[in-house]
Amino acid sequence: MSNAAELTGKFGRRGLLAGAGVAGLAALVGCNSNTAPSGGSSGGKLTGALQVWGGVPGENGPDALCKAFEEANPGTKITYTRYVNDDTGNLKLDTSLSGGTPIDVFISYSPANLFKRVSNGLAVDLSEKLSATPELKKYAPGADQPANFFSDGKAFSVPAQASPSIVFVNQSMLEKKGITLGDSWTVDEFNDIAKEMSGDGVFGTMAPVGKAHLTLGPDMNYAEGGKKSNFSNPIFAEDLQRRLDFQAAKAAIDQKTVLAEKLETFTQSVFLSGRIAMLPSQIFITRYVSNTAEYPHDFITKAMPYPTLAKEGDKWSEVAIGDNLSINAKSKNQELAWEFVKFWMIEGGKYLIAGGRIPAVTGNASPTELTASLLGKDAEKVFDVKSFEHALFGKEPNVPVDTIFTAASEINTILKKYTDEVLLGTRTVESWVEAMTKDADAAIAAAK
Amino acid sequence: MGWLFVLPNLVGFVCFTLVPLLAGIGIAFTDWNVVSGLSGITFVGFANFTSLLADPQFWAALGRTLLYAGLGVPLTMLGGLVLALLLNGPVFGRSVLRLVFFFPHIVNSIALGFVWLLLLHPTSGVVNLGLQAVGISDPPGWLVSQQTALITIILITSWAGMGFHCVIFLSALQGIPTELHEAAQLDGANRWQRFWTVTWRGLMPTTTFLAITSTIGHSQGFGLIAFLTAGGPGDSSTTLSYFMYQHGFQYYQFGYAAAVGLLSALGTLALTAFFWWFQKGRGLYT
Numbered sequence: 001m002s003n004a005a006e007l008t009g010k011f012g013r014r015g016l017l018a019g020a021g022v023a024g025l026a027a028l029v030g031c032n033s034n035t036a037p038s039g040g041s042s043g044g045k046l047t048g049a050l051q052v053w054g055g056v057p058g059e060n061g062p063d064a065l066c067k068a069f070e071e072a073n074p075g076t077k078i079t080y081t082r083y084v085n086d087d088t089g090n091l092k093l094d095t096s097l098s099g100g101t102p103i104d105v106f107i108s109y110s111p112a113n114l115f116k117r118v119s120n121g122l123a124v125d126l127s128e129k130l131s132a133t134p135e136l137k138k139y140a141p142g143a144d145q146p147a148n149f150f151s152d153g154k155a156f157s158v159p160a161q162a163s164p165s166i167v168f169v170n171q172s173m174l175e176k177k178g179i180t181l182g183d184s185w186t187v188d189e190f191n192d193i194a195k196e197m198s199g200d201g202v203f204g205t206m207a208p209v210g211k212a213h214l215t216l217g218p219d220m221n222y223a224e225g226g227k228k229s230n231f232s233n234p235i236f237a238e239d240l241q242r243r244l245d246f247q248a249a250k251a252a253i254d255q256k257t258v259l260a261e262k263l264e265t266f267t268q269s270v271f272l273s274g275r276i277a278m279l280p281s282q283i284f285i286t287r288y289v290s291n292t293a294e295y296p297h298d299f300i301t302k303a304m305p306y307p308t309l310a311k312e313g314d315k316w317s318e319v320a321i322g323d324n325l326s327i328n329a330k331s332k333n334q335e336l337a338w339e340f341v342k343f344w345m346i347e348g349g350k351y352l353i354a355g356g357r358i359p360a361v362t363g364n365a366s367p368t369e370l371t372a373s374l375l376g377k378d379a380e381k382v383f384d385v386k387s388f389e390h391a392l393f394g395k396e397p398n399v400p401v402d403t404i405f406t407a408a409s410e411i412n413t414i415l416k417k418y419t420d421e422v423l424l425g426t427r428t429v430e431s432w433v434e435a436m437t438k439d440a441d442a443a444i445a446a447a448k
Numbered sequence: 449m450g451w452l453f454v455l456p457n458l459v460g461f462v463c464f465t466l467v468p469l470l471a472g473i474g475i476a477f478t479d480w481n482v483v484s485g486l487s488g489i490t491f492v493g494f495a496n497f498t499s500l501l502a503d504p505q506f507w508a509a510l511g512r513t514l515l516y517a518g519l520g521v522p523l524t525m526l527g528g529l530v531l532a533l534l535l536n537g538p539v540f541g542r543s544v545l546r547l548v549f550f551f552p553h554i555v556n557s558i559a560l561g562f563v564w565l566l567l568l569h570p571t572s573g574v575v576n577l578g579l580q581a582v583g584i585s586d587p588p589g590w591l592v593s594q595q596t597a598l599i600t601i602i603l604i605t606s607w608a609g610m611g612f613h614c615v616i617f618l619s620a621l622q623g624i625p626t627e628l629h630e631a632a633q634l635d636g637a638n639r640w641q642r643f644w645t646v647t648w649r650g651l652m653p654t655t656t657f658l659a660i661t662s663t664i665g666h667s668q669g670f671g672l673i674a675f676l677t678a679g680g681p682g683d684s685s686t687t688l689s690y691f692m693y694q695h696g697f698q699y700y701q702f703g704y705a706a707a708v709g710l711l712s713a714l715g716t717l718a719l720t721a722f723f724w725w726f727q728k729g730r731g732l733y734t
Contacts, residue, residue, distance in 0.1 A: 087697040091482065094700075098485035116700065120483040256570045259592040259681060409698050421682045426594050 047075035048336045053093055054107040055085030056323075060355030065348045069340060076336065085109045097122045097328060104331040105340055107160070108324045111149050112408035114157055123156040123326040129338055130155055135346050135361060146401060147360075149324065157324035160345055160352070162360045162399065165306045165318040166391040168271055168279040168289070171384060172299035173197055181304060183390060187211055190278075190307040191242070197277040198251040205278045206253055206267055208246045209307050210239035217316035218400035221411055221440070226404035229411065229440035236436075237429050240422055247423060255423035272297045280306065282320075283374070283392070284356040289383065290376050302384040303391035317397030321360065358392065367393035407443040414439045476706035483700065496707035506708065508683065509691035512598055513712075516687050517666035519599075523606040525658055528613025529651075535614065536621045546618070550611035557608070561675045564604050565591065594684040597677050601685055605672060609665075613658055617651065624650035649730065656727040660720050667716045688712045 066078035083089040108114035130140035139148040139158045187209045194204030212235045223230040246252035268288035271279040272295040289301050306318040327337045349359025353373045371389040379385050421427035479490045500506045568590040579587040590600045628646045670689040679686035696705030
């Protein structure tokens with residue numbers, strides 16, 4: 001089975017938001033609807049126990065979601081097990097799945113891991129079930145706007161999250177510099193403002209915004225349908241050169257500091273300690289902004305939409321689908337597992353959004369309600385709430401859905417290695433292009 | 449009846465050592481990604497080994513491992529020996545000092561690594577601030593420089609291991625009969641001659657033991673490397689252990705990773721045999 005899916009897609013979040021219907025996330029505003037599962041194990045009533053493995057800590061939403069499912073379906077028992085979503089955690093899940101540990105539902109957080117599981121027969125084909133469920137048929141193969149990862153034209157998972165990247169801005173620093181931001185900005189405008197906000201020990205941004213992903217969209221690392229790598233495309237070298245220039249101009253944090261402080265993992269610390277003025281990031285950062293006990297800070301955080309190439313917007317947005325729910329092919333409770341997956345998708349959003357995850361299906365919930373749930377109580381003390389609503393929900397995004405994952409892990413490792421070398425000054429950009437192309441092509445060839 | 453006495457230990461050995469060892473050797477000759485389960489194991493003969501031998505990354509990692517062990521083992525042992533010789537004499541606060549030097553050995557390696565990360569921060573670490581204070585305007589990047597990352601890790605692991613070596617050397621020093629020193633002194637041997645003919649030879653079995661265990665430890669060195677540099681920057685601190693981890697845990701090439709492990713184990717075994725052969729006839733009692 002090939003890792004390359006048959007469909008390359010773009011789809012809009014509005015498409016995702018719509019259609020959850022009566023049973024949808026109207027629950028966010030207090031409607032506690034039951035999924036009223038049919039075809040349960042005894043006379044239409046669901047019974048039984050499920051083992052669910054996910055990477056989000058239980059207290060960040062999954063525990064409450066599982067409890068809600070149990071309450072909605074008396075006679076069921078859901079046990080949620082958290083695995084850490086890193087190399088060893090994923091291996092633990094994989095060995096458990098292949099070794100026969102009774103896991104019924106599992107969640108994959110990267111398409112590469114998902115396809116590894118799918119291509120080894122560990123997940124059930126959900127295509128028919130998705131097609132037959134009005135709220136979820138957008139995720140089935142053949143939908144007008146493909147919104148899911150497919151393998152050989154089949155859907156073996158369903159994405160619970162559609163996570164946009166936005167820019168977190170230190171409002172105080174902005175005011176100090178007398179800069180007024182509009183409702184949107186281009187990549188060049190963002191990068192210019194980052195330079196303007198730099199100085200006095202403050203870096204304008206963690207890193208400049210690149211153009212490769214916005215320009216190339218899905219599968220940007222691959223050429224010729226996945227047979228070759230795409231790093232010889234000049235846009236990669238331009239992005240890398242921009243990072244070097246920003247580093248040299250002290251407008252972005254230098255790589256030595258990034259490595260020494262492990263900032264690729266702990267980006268929130270430099271933003272909340274006031275060492276950078278702006279942070280382009282996914283929205284999980286909101287959790288840390290709210291946590292003033294652990295990250296004390298006295299400024300308001302404003303959100304801006306992710307920069308675009310053109311003023312009127314781009315073909316592709318910086319939004320990623322994720323949190324892919326699958327049913328274990330060896331599960332003995334597949335019917336109950338499917339009802340649980342449906343519940344997670346359709347009603348789970350209200351439990352998970354507070355943990356910083358924007359649900360793929362939001363039903364009838366308004367952007368204002370979603371933003372309020374995301375930012376939590378007393379949000380005004382640390383957030384410019386309106387700006388978050390605008391940045392997250394102001395414009396319909398076109399999500400680039402990757403379809404090729406050949407040697408994805410190897411390419412990521414090679415990419416990090418050579419990019420570090422350039423940013424540390426031991427390799428030139430030209431040499432980066434040559435080495436990246438050679439090694440990534442070799443990794444692709446070896447994986448075939 | 450004798451079998452019953454050895455059975456508990458035998459069961460543990462078979463289950464937790466012998467079977468995994470044989471399985472590891474077997475996997476080295478297969479193509480296996482774990483996710484496929486046992487049914488997905490494909491026998492590939494020596495293909496993993498031939499690929500390895502043609503893989504420049506493997507040779508680079510081997511070179512770094514030889515540097516890591518070749519510099520780290522003697523440095524740790526020498527440091528441990530010097531400390532032991534000092535603490536074996538009349539030193540004020542000897543017991544406290546022994547504890548102080550042994551302390552890094554018992555501290556969690558992640559905690560230890562974290563402290564060094566702070567100390568060696570390129571711009572705000574105490575070490576570089578100190579160097580700048582004495583006029584070195586461009587101090588090393590330590591863990592974030594390709595030129596110095598591996599050397600820095602060697603220094604940290606050596607520092608952390610010295611205390612353990614010191615304690616073992618100390619106990620060995622105290623086992624050397626004082627009569628031998630007295631006799632050598634009566635025969636006119638100077639301090640260096642007494643050390644070389646009595647102390648060093650008396651320490652030979654201990655030195656061999658520490659050389660073997662330390663070499664094995666360095667060939668398996670992973671924790672601090674993973675935490676401090678994750679094999680980087682670039683791949684400047686990717687030793688064989690980390691290379692094996694990458695191929696196993698990140699790329700799911702378990703056959704390839706097992707082949708690395710097997711070659712690494714054979715290399716360590718050869719070095720162990722060498723140490724054993726080398727010490728024969730050179731000690732006081734051998």
